[in-house]
Amino acid sequence: MKAVAISVLRLGLLLAVWEICGDLRLIADGALPSPSAILWQWWQDRDVYPPHIWATVLPASIGFLVGNAVAIAASIGFVLAPALERLMRGFNIAVFAIPPIAISPVLVITLPGIWPQITLAAISVYFPTMLMTLLGLRDVDPRPIEVIRSYGGGDLAVLRWLRLRSCLPGLLGGLRVAAPAAILGAILAEFGSGSRWGLGSFLLGSLGRGNPARIWGIGLAATALAAIAYALCALLARRYAAASMVTIAQGVTLEPRRRAGRERLQDLALASGAFIMPFVIWWSILAGFRVSPVIARTPLAVWTFLTEGPGAADARGAILDALGQSLPWAGVGLVIALSVALGLAVLGVVWRGVTASLMPVALVLQTMPLVALTPIVVLVFGRGIATTLVVTVAVTFFPAFITIAQGLSQVPKPALDLLDVYGASRMQKLRFVSLPSSLPHVCAAARLVAPAALLGVMIAEWLATGYGLGNLLNEARGELDYGMIWAVAFVAIAVSVAFYQFVRLIETHILRRFQPATGA
Amino acid sequence: MDSTPDALRTDGLSVTGVRRTFKVEGRDIAALSDVSLECAPGSFTALIGPSGCGKSTLLRIIAGLDRPDQGAVSIGGAAPLEKCREGALGVAFQDAALLPWRTVRQNIALPLQVLGRSLQGHAARIDQLIELVGLKGFEDARPGQLSGGMRQRVAIARTLVTEPSVLLLDEPFGALDQILRRSMNLELQRIWLANRPTTVLVTHGIDEALFLADRIIVMQRNPGRIACIVEVPFARPRHPDLFAASEFHRLEDEVADHLFGAPAA
Numbered sequence: 040m041k042a043v044a045i046s047v048l049r050l051g052l053l054l055a056v057w058e059i060c061g062d063l064r065l066i067a068d069g070a071l072p073s074p075s076a077i078l079w080q081w082w083q084d085r086d087v088y089p090p091h092i093w094a095t096v097l098p099a100s101i102g103f104l105v106g107n108a109v110a111i112a113a114s115i116g117f118v119l120a121p122a123l124e125r126l127m128r129g130f131n132i133a134v135f136a137i138p139p140i141a142i143s144p145v146l147v148i149t150l151p152g153i154w155p156q157i158t159l160a161a162i163s164v165y166f167p168t169m170l171m172t173l174l175g176l177r178d179v180d181p182r183p184i185e186v187i188r189s190y191g192g193g194d195l196a197v198l199r200w201l202r203l204r205s206c207l208p209g210l211l212g213g214l215r216v217a218a219p220a221a222i223l224g225a226i227l228a229e230f231g232s233g234s235r236w237g238l239g240s241f242l243l244g245s246l247g248r249g250n251p252a253r254i255w256g257i258g259l260a261a262t263a264l265a266a267i268a269y270a271l272c273a274l275l276a277r278r279y280a281a282a283s284m285v286t287i288a289q290g291v292t293l294e295p296r297r298r299a300g301r302e303r304l305q306d307l308a309l310a311s312g313a314f315i316m317p318f319v320i321w322w323s324i325l326a327g328f329r330v331s332p333v334i335a336r337t338p339l340a341v342w343t344f345l346t347e348g349p350g351a352a353d354a355r356g357a358i359l360d361a362l363g364q365s366l367p368w369a370g371v372g373l374v375i376a377l378s379v380a381l382g383l384a385v386l387g388v389v390w391r392g393v394t395a396s397l398m399p400v401a402l403v404l405q406t407m408p409l410v411a412l413t414p415i416v417v418l419v420f421g422r423g424i425a426t427t428l429v430v431t432v433a434v435t436f437f438p439a440f441i442t443i444a445q446g447l448s449q450v451p452k453p454a455l456d457l458l459d460v461y462g463a464s465r466m467q468k469l470r471f472v473s474l475p476s477s478l479p480h481v482c483a484a485a486r487l488v489a490p491a492a493l494l495g496v497m498i499a500e501w502l503a504t505g506y507g508l509g510n511l512l513n514e515a516r517g518e519l520d521y522g523m524i525w526a527v528a529f530v531a532i533a534v535s536v537a538f539y540q541f542v543r544l545i546e547t548h549i550l551r552r553f554q555p556a557t558g559a
Numbered sequence: 560m561d562s563t564p565d566a567l568r569t570d571g572l573s574v575t576g577v578r579r580t581f582k583v584e585g586r587d588i589a590a591l592s593d594v595s596l597e598c599a600p601g602s603f604t605a606l607i608g609p610s611g612c613g614k615s616t617l618l619r620i621i622a623g624l625d626r627p628d629q630g631a632v633s634i635g636g637a638a639p640l641e642k643c644r645e646g647a648l649g650v651a652f653q654d655a656a657l658l659p660w661r662t663v664r665q666n667i668a669l670p671l672q673v674l675g676r677s678l679q680g681h682a683a684r685i686d687q688l689i690e691l692v693g694l695k696g697f698e699d700a701r702p703g704q705l706s707g708g709m710r711q712r713v714a715i716a717r718t719l720v721t722e723p724s725v726l727l728l729d730e731p732f733g734a735l736d737q738i739l740r741r742s743m744n745l746e747l748q749r750i751w752l753a754n755r756p757t758t759v760l761v762t763h764g765i766d767e768a769l770f771l772a773d774r775i776i777v778m779q780r781n782p783g784r785i786a787c788i789v790e791v792p793f794a795r796p797r798h799p800d801l802f803a804a805s806e807f808h809r810l811e812d813e814v815a816d817h818l819f820g821a822p823a824a
Contacts, residue, residue, distance in 0.1 A: 182656030189622050190721070191644030192673040200673060204660055 070418040072252040077259065080252035087241070088260065094236035096264065098153040099225035102160025107217060109161070110168035111210070117169075118176040118202065119194055122309060129313035130320055133532060135166045136539050138494035139224055140410075140501060140509065141531035143231030144516040144524045149330050156228040156237070163224030168213040175209025176202045211276035218272045219265035223408035226261060230501070231516065238264070239411065246414050246502070258412045265408050336525040344522040354523060357511060358530055365496050365507035366534070368424065372431025373485065373492040379432075380439035381481055384447050388473045389465045394444050401444075405437040410491075410498050417503040426503050431495035435488040442487055446480025447473055482546035489542065490535045497531065569600040569757055570635025570647065570724040572621060577630035579616055579783075589782030590616045591627070596776065596785070600635075600724075601755040605768035605775045607814065613783025614761045615729055621759060622650050622727050634725055642725070646674045649718030649726045649756070653733040655710035657702040657717075663689065664698045667717045674721065681720065688716040691750060708739045715750065726751070726758040733763065744770055745799065752796060765814050769807060770797060777817040787817050 054074055060066055061073025072080075081088070117124035139159055146155035179201055187197050229239025242257045318338045325335045336344065345355055387394030413430050420426040454472050463471070500509030508531060515523035574596040580587045590613040598604050606614040619625040621632050623639030634642045642648055649670075657666045667685050668678055689698055692712040702710055711731060718726060731747075732740045744767055751758060751771075762768050768775045772791055779786040789810065793801060801807055 180656065182652055182654045183658055185622075185624055185652070186650065186656050186669070186717070187673050188624055189643055189648055189650040189727075190646055190670045190673040191623075191640065196673050200669060201658065204658070 066419065070251050072255055076252040077256045080250070080256045081260075084253065084256065090236055091238050091241045091257075092260070092264065094153075094234075094240075095156075095222065095225050095229070095238045095261075098156035098228075099160045099221045099268075101153075102157040102162075102224060103164055103218065103221040105157065106161030106164030106221070107168050107214065110165045110213075110217075111172055113165075114169050114173040114176055114206075115198070117173055119198065124173070125309040126312045126316055129315075130317045131166065131169065132539060133317045133536055134162060136490045136535035137162065137532050138490055138497055138535060139163060139227045140230065140494060140497050141512065141528045143228050144512060145528045146228060147232045147516075148519075148521060148524065149325075149328075149335050155232055156225040159228040160221040160224035163220040164217040167216040167220065168210065171209040171213030171216070172206050175206030179205045208276070211272065215269060215272040215276050218268035219408060222261070222265045222268055223411055226408060226411045227498075230498075242411070242414050243502070246417065251418055254414050254418055258415045261411050262407055266403075269403075334521055336522065338529075341522075341525050341529050344526055350522075354526060357523070358508075358526060361506075361508045361511040361527075362530070362534070365493070365500065365509065368427050368507075369431060369489075369492045369496040372428055372495065373435060373489060375428070376432045376435035376439050376488065376492070377481060377485060380436055380443050380484065381477065384440060384444040385469060385473060385477065387444055388447055388450075389469060394448075397440065398444060401437040401440050405441060409434045410494060413498050413502050416499070422503045422505070424504070427496055427499040430499045431492050434491045434495040438491070439484040439488050442484040443477060443480045446483065447477050450476050478549050479546065482542055482549060486539055486542040486546065489538045493531065493535050493538075569755060570642070571600040571602075571757055572598045572632070572634045572725060572759075574617070574621065574632050575630055577617070577620060577627040577632065579613070579620065579625070579627050591620075592782035592784050593630075594783070594785055595630075598757050598759065600757055602774075603751065603758045603772045604760070605772035606759060606761045606778060607763070607765065607768050607775055607818065608778030608786075609780055609818070611783070612778040612780040614778050616783065617778075618727050618729050618759060618761050621725075622648060624650075644674070646670060646676075646721035647724045649721065649723035651711075651714045651718045651726075651728045651731040653730040655702070655707075655714040657710055657713055659702050662699045662701055663694060663705070663713050666702070666713055667720050670717060670721050685716075685720065688719055691719075691753070692716045692746070708735055708743065711735065711743065712746070715747070719750065719754075722754070723756055726756040728758065728760045730761055730763065732767070740764070740767065741799070741802075747771060748795070748797060765811050765818075766802060766807075769793075769810055769814070770801060775814055777814060789814055789817070 057071075058073045058075060061069075061071055061076060065071075113127070117127070139162070142162075143155065143159060146158050149155075150158060176198075183201055184197050187200055192200070226237070226239035226242075229237040230243055232240070234240050238257055238261045242254065242261070245253045245257065322337050325337055328335075332340070345351055345358075383393055383397060387397070410430065413426075416426050416429050416433070420429055450472060454476075455468055458468050458471060496507065497509035497512070500507040501513045502509075504510070508527060512524065512527045512531075514520075515527060574594060577591055577594045578589070579591040580589050582588075590611075594613070594617060596604075596617075606617065608614050616625060620627050621634070621639060623643045632639050634647065639648070658669065661669070664685055667688060668681070671678060671681055686698075689695060692715055694709060694712055694716070697705065697709065702713070705713070711734075715731065718728075728747075732743045735743060748771060760768070760771060769791055774791055775789040777786045777789065778784065791810065793807075
C-alpha cells in the first residue's frame with residue numbers, strides 16, 4: 040500500500056514539474072508543452088483522431104496477420120528442412136537489417152493504396168516472430184522426440200505432438216515484440232507515402248505548424264497505440280508462459296552447427312545460395328507483380344543505374360557523399376549507446392538497484408515506436424546533429440542495455456562464488472568475471488541494434504537535418520528519381536547487412552575463446 | 560487387466576552380428592562390435608557394463624532409434640521400425656520424457672495418438688494403468704506437480720499403454736535415490752509379471768539386474784561387446800528378502816568380477 044502511495048506521489052510530482060516547465064516555456068522555448076496543453080489539444084482534435092488512428096491501425100493489423108502467418112509458415116518449413124533455413128539465411132538477415140525508412144519510398148512507388156503500409160508492417164513483424172518461433176520449434180526436449188519415434192512417428196508427428204506446442208511461449212513472445220513493430224512499420228510507411236490519413240502523416244503534417252502540443256499529443260497517441268498492441272499480446276503470452284520473460288535479444292543466432300569435412304561442399308553451395316536468394320526473391324516479386332520497369336528496378340537495373348550511362352558517376356558520387364555524412368553519426372551514436380549500456384549493465388552487477396530499476400523501463404521502451412517520435416526530438420533539439428544523435432542513441436540504447444544486462448545476469452554463479460572464497464571485492468569480481476564475460480553480449484548487442492542506428496540517423500536526416508542518406512532518399516522521392524530511390528534503398532540494406540556480418544565475424548572470434556575446451 | 564501371461568502375443572527378439580561405429584573428432588569409436596543376442600518370448604534380460612560399452616546404443620538399435628552399420632535386429636521376425644508402427648514396443652528412458660503441458664492421463668495417451676488410435680476405446684485401460692503404477696488421484700496432475708519417482712511411474716505406464724510385446728528400459732530408475740529405486744524395482748516386477756512382455760533393461764545396478772532379470776549380459780568397452788552371460792536362477796515372484804540372500808551376494812560378486820576384469824571365482 041505504501042509503495043503504491045509513493046509511486047502515485049512520484050507521478051504526481053513529475054506531472055506537476057512538467058506542468059510548470061510547460062506553462063513557463065522553460066524547455067527549448069516552449070518545445071515541451073504542459074500536460075494540460077496536450078490534453079486541451081487532444082480535446083480540440085477529437086474529431087480528426089479517429090480517422091487517423093484507423094488509417095494506421097487497419098494496415099498495421101493486416102500487416103501483423105500477414106507477416107506473422109508468413110513467419111510461422113517459414114519457421115515450420117525451416118525446422119522440417121534445415122537446408123531451407125540455411126538457404127534463406129541471407130534473406131532473413133536482410134529482412135532483419137532493413138532500415139524500414141529506406142524501403143518505405145520503394146514500397147510507396149511500387150504498391151497501390153494501403154499496401155505499402157501493410158507490407159512494411161508485415162516486414163517489421165516477420166523477423167521477430169520467425170526467429171522466436173524457430174527457436175521454440177527447435178529447442179525441444181530430445182527425449183520425448185525419441186518416445187514419439189519409438190512408436191514409428193516421423194518428423195510430422197514430432198512437429199504435431201511436440202514442437203508446435205512447445206514453441207508456443209517463443210511464438211507468443213515473438214508476437215509481443217511484433218505487435219508494436221507492426222504499428223511502427225505502418226507509421227514509417229506513412230512518412231514516405233504523402234497520404235493524408237494516418238498518425239504518421241498527421242505527425243509529419245503538423246511538424247511545421249508551430250503547435251508543439253499537437254505534435255506531443257500525436258506522439259503520445261502513437262505510443263499508447265503501440266503499448267496497447269504490446270499489452271494485448273503480452274496478456275496472451277502470460278496465459279501460456281507465465282514466468283518466461285522472452286525478449287528478442289536473447290537469441291539472434293542463426294548459427295550453422297559445426298559440420299563434418301565432407302559436407303563442406305554442400306555448405307559452400309548453401310552459403311552461396313543464401314547470398315543469391317535475396318536477389319532472386321527481389322527479382323521474382325517484381326516479375327510476379329508485373330510492375331512497370333520504369334518504376335520497379337530489378338537488381339540488374341540498380342546495378343546498371345550505378346555503373347552505366349552518363350548519370351552513373353554522379354549518382355555514385357551522391358550516394359558516397361551521403362554515406363560519408365550518415366555512417367559516422369550512426370557509428371558515433373552506436374558507440375555512445377553501447378558504452379552507456381555496458382557501463383550501466385556492469386554497474387548493475389555491483390549495485391543491483393541499477394538494473395532492477397532500469398530493466399522494466401528498458402523492456403517497455405525497447406518496444407515503443409521511438410523513431411516515430413523523431414518530430415518531438417526535432418521540436419526540442421532543433422534541426423542539427425544533436426537531433427541525429429539523440430534519435431540514434433534513443434533507439435539503440437534500450438535494446439543494447441537489455442541484451443548486455445541479461446547476458447551479465449547469466450554469468451555462472453560458481454565463478455563469482457569462487458572469487459568470494461578468496462575474499463574478492465566487488466571491483467575484483469567486476470574485473471575478473473563480469474567485464475570479460477560481457478564481451479560476447481556487447482557484440483550481440485552491437486549486431487542487434489546496428490540496423491536501428493542506421494534507421495535512427497536516416498529518419499533524423501529525412502525529417503530534420505537535410506544531410507546524408509535519409510535526405511538523399513527524401514529528395515529522390517520528391518523528384519520521383521526512381522533509379523536513385525532504389526539505389527539508396529539497396530545501399531542502405533547492403534551497408535546494414537555488411538555491418539551485421541562484420542560484427543558477426545568479431546563475435547565468432549570472441550566466442551571461440553569463450554567456448555570450453557572440448558575433451559575426448 | 561488379464562493377468563495370465565499370453566505367450567502368443569509376446570515376441571522374442573534377436574540381434575545378429577550388430578556393429579556400430581561413431582566418429583568422434585575424426586576417429587572411429589566402435590560402440591558395438593559384432594554383438595549377437597537372443598531373447599526368448601517373455602524373458603527378462605539385463606544389460607550391464609561400464610560407460611561407453613554400447614549398452615544404450617544396443618537398446619536404441621533394438622528400438623529402431625538408431626541403425627546398425629552391419630548386422631540386423633528382428634523382433635518377432637520383423638524389423639524394429641515395422642514393430643514401432645504397430646505399437647509393439649514400449650521404451651522408457653532415465654529421463655521420464657513427459658510433455659510438461661500434458662496431464663498424467665494425456666501423457667500416457669500420447670503413444671495412442673502418435674499411432675492414430677482412438678482415445679475413447681482406451682480410456683478404461685489408461686485408468687487401469689494409472690492404478691497399476693499407483694497414481695490414482697493424480698490423473699489430472701501435470702509433470703511439474705509430481706515427484707521424480709511419480710514421473711518415472713507415468714513413463715512406465717506410458718510404455719505399457721499399447722500393450723507392447725517388447726519392453727525396452729534404458730536405466731529407467733537411474734535418476735532415483737537408492738530407497739525409491741528399490742521400491743520401483745518391486746513395482747516393475749509386479750507390472751512385468753502381469754503381462755510378461757519380453758524385456759531388455761539397461762542398468763548400472765548389479766542388484767537391480769539380479770533382482771529383476773532372468774539373465775544378465777555383461778558388456779565391455781573398446782570395442783563395445785558382450786563379455787559374458789550370467790544366468791539368474793531365482794524363482795518368481797521374487798521377494799525383497801532376496802537382496803539379503805547369500806546366493807544373491809555370490810552372484811553379485813560374480814557379476815562384479817566380470818565387470819571389473821578380475822577372474823571369476
